[in-house]
Amino acid sequence: MKHSVFAAASAVAIMASGMAMAEPQAEVLHWWTSGGEAKSVAVLQNEFAENGGTWTDMPVAGGGGDAAMTALRARVLSGNAPTAVQLKGPAIQEWYEEGVLADISAVANAEGWADVLPASIAGHMMCEGVWCAAPVNVHRIDWIWGNADVLAANGIEMPTTWDEFNAAADKLMAAGIIPLAHGGQAWQDATVFEAVALGILGPQNFKKAFVDLDMDVLKSDGMVAVFDQMRKMRGYVDANFSGRDWNLATAMVMNGEAAFQIMGDWAKGEFLAAGKVPGKDFLCLSTPGDGFLYNVDSFAMFEVDGDDKQAGQALLSKLIVGKNFQKVFNLNKGSIPARVDVALDEFDSCAHTSSADMNASSEGGSLLPSYAHGMALRGAQSGAITDVVTAHFNSDMSSQDAVNQLADAVANSM
């Protein structure tokens, strides 16, 4: 009897201490380790601590997230998943299908995420009808950056059609300036390719080709035209482009060696870091054609045990989509907030353009996921497309052969 009283008392004591200890805890796996990115993530870390949480940082650098994903796989397989993980695009749904993601609908509904996020971006955060991830930012991919002085000296406006771009590039070539600064890495080839594809195919067919993998569009004459334009682009690149990192290509535009670069808005960070002023030293415009290609970083919450960790997930989700974090983080990172009701007073003119275009394209149905940055397709399919794109760009393959290979590669990747 005495024994069981003691046991009951200690059980109560343990429960009580358990309640008291349910302060939010989060172990966060991410790969934002370089200068500006680390600064951005520290913002979230501080805000989490201010709200009484304990943040365990688990940064895994390397391979554009490959190393982090390997670490994640090992942790999940050993039954010890991190609380929150930087994940994006269809990978979120892929992990949900493995049955390891937590449902954060309670927070999402309380905070009214559905009202403040553009519908197509909200779609990426839902798994089978429940909220399973929190969006951090929106990077636009289809930007063309120009050196203002070089363009003015040659009497060239920022191009709004691909024909204008080609005419401008030919003029620049004649003047001895490299028209397009580019780095020959597969993902950069794919970035240019999808900007060209969006412009030439148009948003509807882009969606059919790179989201739905519609064979008719993949094999269409439009796709041949896209590869034709890619062959032209190859001619506008200098001879030393192989293996060049994107920021070195941005530097070429900055110092006037090259006139244009097609790259996501992280390139803006490079310009700003060098003290260049948007609209004066460098120009930003969406690549020719309608539509908006986005790359949305997000955090997915994994299924974990313990009140403290679940409280941590709730708090973290709430803060990530909170107005303050969305503003401060994106000012640091060069992207724009995912929620549409954040005041943009402190953002630069390129971010204003981006935000306005996002809202417009969201209404027009042309707000589309980037295939090159893993937002539209799963790894095997997007990788198969990139293989063909980069093989075509780096050889003398004909456009028709490229289209045939594209269809074969997509079919083979299923």
Place this chain on the structure above:
Amino acid sequence: MQEWLERHIPKMVLAPSFVAILIFVYGFIGWTAWVSLTRSRLLPKYEIEGLIQYDRLFASPRWDTAMGNLFIFGTLFIVIAIVLGLLIAILLDQKIRTEGVLRTIYLYPMALSMIVTGTAWKWIMNPGLGIEAMVRSWGFENFTFDWVIDPDKAIYAVVIAAVWQASGFVMALFLAGLRSVDGEIIKAAQVDGIPTYRIYSAIILPSMAPIFLSAFIVLAHLAIKSFDLVIALTGGGPGYSTDLPATYMYAMAFSRGDIGQAASSAMVMMAVVFAIVVPYLYSELRAKHD
């Protein structure tokens, strides 16, 4: 008791490493073979689906390129490194005064990591920064050496860097072999007035056959597992023109979440290794029995 210990201690000492190898080498080979028969994507699954991953593998033009590159790279790398290593070893064997210094200089590249070699050669062979730019600045405006950025020739650029790295090591192997040849035989041949090249081709080299085999085995496995050199030198590019099976497997397993495909490519790589190693083991074992 002591006798019992004497008999059993070697077994007990070896047992842990034997078990570890059994599990971590052969066990995981078996696991990979299993996974290669499934539709595993992000995480391994265990329902066997047949040879689908192998069908996909052999239908992939990128895998064809990778295997073709392994063949070109492996053959050229092994042949050139052996010929160059042997040549340097023979030249160093002429009882020259600074042999110690030269030997160290030639052997030193082996001390570098492949990543360092790859990065250095990437710059040396970059047309805008390296050899081409240098020779052009001397006034030879038409000089071109742009193998690194030419998809048809980039794999040969990888061979250059790999040969630079490994031929010093091969030289050290051959130098040891040359020194182990009995001096009396050579002296006898010299007394008989046999020319030096004949001494090498008829006496010394045939007696070094085991060294050739060792050099071949070491270089062959370096070639098959080559990964870091390609990653540092070309990143598999331009396009995927310098992909090797190892980089293909890495891309599938770690970048694309296609574990089944990666496992099937790993099994094919292992088959290639077996094709080289099994005849070697067989000849070794047979030699012992004779």
